Amino acid sequence: MSDVRALLAGKRLLLGDGPYLERLDARHSPWEQRLRGWLGKLPRLDRRKVRHFLAATAAREGAARALDDEGLRAALHESTRAMRLTGFTDPMLATAFALIREASRRTLGMRHHDVQLLAGRTLLQGRLAEMSTGEGKTLAATLAACTAALTGAAVHVVTVNDYLAQRDAEHNQKLFEFLGLDVGVVLQDMQAAQRRDAYRANITYVSNKELTFDYLKDCIAIGEMSLMQQRVRALGGGRTSEPPILRGLHIAIIDEADSVLIDEASTPLIISETLPDDLDPQIYRQSIDLAQALQPGLHYAHGAHRDIWLTPQGKRHVRETMRPLGGLWQSTLWREEFVQKALSAVHGFVRDQHYILADGKVQIVDESTGRVMPDRTWERGLHQMIECKEGCEISGQRRTLAQITYQRFFGRYLLLCGMTGTAQEVATEVKRAYDLPVTRIPTHKPSRRRRMADQVYAHSDRRWESVATRAATMATTGRSVLVGTRSVEASEQLSRLFEQHGVEHTVLNARQDQGEADTVALAGQPGRITVATNMAGRGTDIKLAAEVEALGGLHVILTEFHESARVDRQLFGRCARQGNPGTTEAIVCLDDELFRRFVPSFERRIVAAIVRGGHQSSRWFRRWVTHVQGRAERHYRRQRIDTTQRDSQWVKALGFVGKTRK
Numbered sequence: 001m002s003d004v005r006a007l008l009a010g011k012r013l014l015l016g017d018g019p020y021l022e023r024l025d026a027r028h029s030p031w032e033q034r035l036r037g038w039l040g041k042l043p044r045l046d047r048r049k050v051r052h053f054l055a056a057t058a059a060r061e062g063a064a065r066a067l068d069d070e071g072l073r074a075a076l077h078e079s080t081r082a083m084r085l086t087g088f089t090d091p092m093l094a095t096a097f098a099l100i101r102e103a104s105r106r107t108l109g110m111r112h113h114d115v116q117l118l119a120g121r122t123l124l125q126g127r128l129a130e131m132s133t134g135e136g137k138t139l140a141a142t143l144a145a146c147t148a149a150l151t152g153a154a155v156h157v158v159t160v161n162d163y164l165a166q167r168d169a170e171h172n173q174k175l176f177e178f179l180g181l182d183v184g185v186v187l188q189d190m191q192a193a194q195r196r197d198a199y200r201a202n203i204t205y206v207s208n209k210e211l212t213f214d215y216l217k218d219c220i221a222i223g224e225m226s227l228m229q230q231r232v233r234a235l236g237g238g239r240t241s242e243p244p245i246l247r248g249l250h251i252a253i254i255d256e257a258d259s260v261l262i263d264e265a266s267t268p269l270i271i272s273e274t275l276p277d278d279l280d281p282q283i284y285r286q287s288i289d290l291a292q293a294l295q296p297g298l299h300y301a302h303g304a305h306r307d308i309w310l311t312p313q314g315k316r317h318v319r320e321t322m323r324p325l326g327g328l329w330q331s332t333l334w335r336e337e338f339v340q341k342a343l344s345a346v347h348g349f350v351r352d353q354h355y356i357l358a359d360g361k362v363q364i365v366d367e368s369t370g371r372v373m374p375d376r377t378w379e380r381g382l383h384q385m386i387e388c389k390e391g392c393e394i395s396g397q398r399r400t401l402a403q404i405t406y407q408r409f410f411g412r413y414l415l416l417c418g419m420t421g422t423a424q425e426v427a428t429e430v431k432r433a434y435d436l437p438v439t440r441i442p443t444h445k446p447s448r449r450r451r452m453a454d455q456v457y458a459h460s461d462r463r464w465e466s467v468a469t470r471a472a473t474m475a476t477t478g479r480s481v482l483v484g485t486r487s488v489e490a491s492e493q494l495s496r497l498f499e500q501h502g503v504e505h506t507v508l509n510a511r512q513d514q515g516e517a518d519t520v521a522l523a524g525q526p527g528r529i530t531v532a533t534n535m536a537g538r539g540t541d542i543k544l545a546a547e548v549e550a551l552g553g554l555h556v557i558l559t560e561f562h563e564s565a566r567v568d569r570q571l572f573g574r575c576a577r578q579g580n581p582g583t584t585e586a587i588v589c590l591d592d593e594l595f596r597r598f599v600p601s602f603e604r605r606i607v608a609a610i611v612r613g614g615h616q617s618s619r620w621f622r623r624w625v626t627h628v629q630g631r632a633e634r635h636y637r638r639q640r641i642d643t644t645q646r647d648s649q650w651v652k653a654l655g656f657v658g659k660t661r662k
């Protein structure tokens, strides 16, 4: 116990200059110099606080080392118990973090870097920590998760997919167990009882979609209880029905926060039930047949953003062709709605890009994560139209039971915080929508990532040839190569090209996702080529073989720019992590979706004239791409504002008809 007091007495150091501060002033190491530069950008008060916080943590580490395992646990429990009264103050956090750092060293063999301490502190201040890719957010999150869980809060560590949820929970499990904390993981195919168990744990790893749907399911279940049952439950009496799946929304630590809070926030999450489809299936067939026969420009036009509309001539043609069929075809409203949906299904949604066919069903592929979303469907008949186009069995129409936006859902946590490698472009929006200020954390070591000149081609075929040659050349030097593609189709097209050239490689996409962990584990081996969709674009940690590191590390090839430069940076961030070497390059083509959708044709023609067949890009091209990506980001920002407005109207409308908010 006296050791515990000694630890807590370390507070004294906050007032004076500890040995760490002296070292800081002496400008010993490059990290300390960088920290100075970073501190220089903070307001004077924050600067002093951060220095004192790091100094205090360092000062308490010696005492933590001297404790045996039991003593370490006792000290941590004592300090977190005190936090229930004081909150997450710096002196308390310094003590807790010193102890968790030591526990991590003993159990995981990893001692939190100072930058990770700063990230942990930032999280518990209810902010978003921007830590560069590969800086160790998984480990940094343990500081905040353990501290908060030991104060009794239910901690949800939210990641973008099941693979990362499971991987991160396993990565940190020994540390949690050592500290007496249990950890749960929620995965897509789990039943309600298993989910309930996972949420009952002190710390739960879960993907954003699973978490939000579980919350909606609870809302529906509670909404369906009678008033009497709700009162009995509120009084803690009798078991009237199954308990809720979640045990509360206390603290959410969101990993890849820009993806969850921004990219995925453009569509609300909806729980729906399938209704028997009373629409004659013939109508889908007739609509698709007609849509395939209509002529672009004459009968319909499409805008840059998958929006398709009938021209006046098209409407006339549809009326003349379909009206004689009778039934719903006689109504102008229905007629145009069917044909418009069918046009979207035929021309706006592409197989192996927006969806895949699996088990005879249309399964949506989430473009930002590259993963299949098996239970999701498009709304208002579009899904059925696509099923009809693909010759699949037509599923029933769906009726919305509950819906929520991420803006509304995450706003309900008592403490919301997050981490990502790419937040700067969306900092204002994250602050406005979630009240989350962004704090940039410096890197532990200087980055050794080198970007090579971009290559741009006028035609797609030449781009793929160039990508294949480049990847093969790099692999023959003994380095490992990661090629990022935007769609399943593109990854398979490149794979066929490699096969033609007899180049060994591995593919990771929504169709070939078995053994994801093994593919990732081998991706850093000498001469290895991995072709992956965005499944490997975020969060994936490729461990390098020593030979590969010596030869220059992983080489990442981006084959198509994304609408958001953040997503490109995430892919590039798969290499040169934790101070390792690594190179990146972009080999793209002017036919790519970003350019097709966000560059007017006259502008594209000018760029094509400069690029001619192929072009080793110079600075103007990168600036131009940044400009186009800015346009795309603005477009999606407007879409998100729209979603939020529609959602608040929906909530108001529910109030009007007398329903409670879900």
Ligand SMILES: Nc1ncnc2c1ncn2[C@@H]1O[C@H](COP(=O)(O)OP(=O)(O)OP(=O)(O)O)[C@@H](O)[C@H]1O
Binding pocket: 110, 111, 112, 113, 116, 131, 132, 133, 134, 135, 136, 137, 138, 139, 420, 421, 538, 539, 540, 541, 573, 574, 577, 578
């Ligand atoms: N303190 C540490 N000491 C040693 N290794 C560490 C430390 N922190 C993290 N690492 C290692 O660094 C690598 C990258 O960590 P991690 O995947 O958590 O990075 P990240 O910041 O989440 O990256 P991304 O932005 O790509 O998700 C991992 O292999 C991890 O084990």
